Amino acid sequence: MMFQTLRRIGFVDQPQLEKFKKIILMMRAVVLNEVKNDRRKESLRETSGEHSYSFHIADQGSDCNEHEKAYLLASMGGDILEDLDEALDRINDGSYAHCVKCGKEIGLKRLEAIPYARLCIACKSSEEKKAV
Numbered sequence: 831m832m833f834q835t836l837r838r839i840g841f842v843d844q845p846q847l848e849k850f851k852k853i854i855l856m857m858r859a860v861v862l863n864e865v866k867n868d869r870r871k872e873s874l875r876e877t878s879g880e881h882s883y884s885f886h887i888a889d890q891g892s893d894c895n896e897h898e899k900a901y902l903l904a905s906m907g908g909d910i911l912e913d914l915d916e917a918l919d920r921i922n923d924g925s926y927a928h929c930v931k932c933g934k935e936i937g938l939k940r941l942e943a944i945p946y947a948r949l950c951i952a953c954k955s956s957e958e959k960k961a962v
């Protein structure tokens with residue numbers, strides 16, 4: 831499917847596609863950076879013992895909103911990274927913005943909220959019901 835050229839995908843036109851791609855790449859960078867930071871903090875905690883606790887708190891205090899947002903992303907762990915990579919693949923192969931399960935279009939509103947959404951709302955909610 832890689833031989834398909836990038837083109838309008840359903841209701842998502844080229845500029846929108848580029849916008850979503852940019853957002854996904856940005857989220858990916860944030861997650862990767864945050865994972866790196868967490869590893870760094872953990873190794874600091876291990877090597878410097880009790881003092882690292884106060885370091886950790888002080889670090890959290892700086893630009894809280896940005897950090898919280900990034901932390902929220904990172905706390906979703908490897909899953910979100912996979913989702914982001916898959917979304918980029920789907921932009922490239924032309925299946926982006928379509929539910930991977932039923933093939934229906936994923937609404938623009940949903941994509942704006944979750945640019946890496948794989949499922950339409952109907953499939954997502956039925957999957958969640960199954961998971962519970």
Ligand SMILES: [Zn+2]
Pocket residue numbers: 929930931932933934949950951952953954
């Ligand atoms: Zn669906």
